[in-house]
Amino acid sequence: DIQMTQSPSSLSASVGDRVTITCRASQSISSYLNWYQQTPGKAPKVLIYEASNLQSGVPPRFSGSGIGTHFTLTINSLQPEDFATYYCQQTYRSPPAFGQGTKVEIK
Amino acid sequence: EVQLVESGGGLVQPGGSLRLSCAASGFTLSTYWMHWVRQTPGQGLVWLSRIGGDDGSSTSYADSVRGRFTISRDNAKNTLYLQMDSLRVEDTGVYYCARSVVSTANDLRYWGQGSLVTVSA
Numbered sequence: 001d002i003q004m005t006q007s008p009s010s011l012s013a014s015v016g017d018r019v020t021i022t023c024r025a026s027q028s029i030s031s032y033l034n035w036y037q038q039t040p041g042k043a044p045k046v047l048i049y050e051a052s053n054l055q056s057g058v059p060p061r062f063s064g065s066g067i068g069t070h071f072t073l074t075i076n077s078l079q080p081e082d083f084a085t086y087y088c089q090q091t092y093r094s095p096p097a098f099g100q101g102t103k104v105e106i107k
Numbered sequence: 108e109v110q111l112v113e114s115g116g117g118l119v120q121p122g123g124s125l126r127l128s129c130a131a132s133g134f135t136l137s138t139y140w141m142h143w144v145r146q147t148p149g150q151g152l153v154w155l156s157r158i159g160g161d162d163g164s165s166t167s168y169a170d171s172v173r174g175r176f177t178i179s180r181d182n183a184k185n186t187l188y189l190q191m192d193s194l195r196v197e198d199t200g201v202y203y204c205a206r207s208v209v210s211t212a213n214d215l216r217y218w219g220q221g222s223l224v225t226v227s228a
Contacts (some may be wrong), residue, residue, distance in 0.1 A: 006165070034214060036152075043203055043218040044152065055216075084146040087152055089215065094167055096213040 002026050003089050006099035012107040019075040021102045023088035027070045032092035035064055035073045037085045039100075047086075048073065078104070109133040109217045111204050116222035123194050127222055129187040129204030136185045137161060140207040142215055143178060143189045147200040155202075156189065159212060172198075194226045 002037050003026040013019050023033065031051040036044035046055045048064035051071055061076040075082055088099040115127040129141070140159035146152050156178040159165045163180050177190040187204050202222050205215040 015182075032211065041220055044215075045218070046216055049214060049216065050211075061162050089152075091213040091215075094157070094213060095169060096154045096157075096215065098154070101151045 001069065001095055002029065002093060002095050002097050004090055004099040006086075006088055006102050008102060010077070010103040012105050014107045015078055015079050015080060017078045019078055019082075019104060021086055021088075021104075023066075023071045023099050023107060025071075025090055029090045029092035031067050032090055033064075033066070033071050034089045034091055035062075036087045037082075037084050038087065042053045045053065045089060049091075052100055070096075075104075080106075085099045109162060109206065111135060111206065111219035113202065113204055113219045113222035116202065116224045118225045119194055120228055121196055121226055123226075124190070124192045125194065125224060127137070127189040127202055127204075127224070129189075129219055131185045131187065131206070135162070135182075136180055136187060137182045139179045139209065140212040141178075141187045142179065142205045142207065142213075143176075143187075144205055144218075145180070145198075145200045146203070146221075147197070150200075157212070158187070159207075174218065183225065191224070194224075196226050199224060199226045 034053045035048040038044045052064045085103045110132045112130045142157045143155040156168045158178045175193045179197045206217040208214045
């Protein structure tokens, strides 16, 4: 099975900061990677699909990049509503696997 | 508009059973791979099971639930199910159903709001 590893597990940032979260796959997954945002009590919401495609309705301050085994999610100019937990997920092969999550907290 | 609404969660004793439902609207269930994902308290997301194919005969499970959980669907009711038997304390969590996209079976693009299952004596 493919394992997904995110870093960091948590970070503190201020409104307006640029934030980068990393996700690594245990083997190549091409561009088959999604990024999700989850706020407390809510279901995960897709931000980025296929590594770099912005889901409809998601603000352009979110961007994704990477291919193979190394991926990044970048949030430019962090907004108050962006304080949440972010997960990566490989969609390349079954079973689907998620990273352990990165909690973005207010500094 | 795609909507997924889970129901059926609740409190159950260890060893008991529960059936979750996921009512789908805005699309035809049999067209897409459908999944169940669990989130344990304070923890991350864990994939549990998926179902696909015109007749729903293609199914797969995580090792942790294989032999105890059964995924199924009713095309006429456009509803997905998860039958959970021999429940354990560690099965406690929020259960989400999710829908894929046509191009990628494991792209969980749409999610329900979740249903809480608590396994406790």
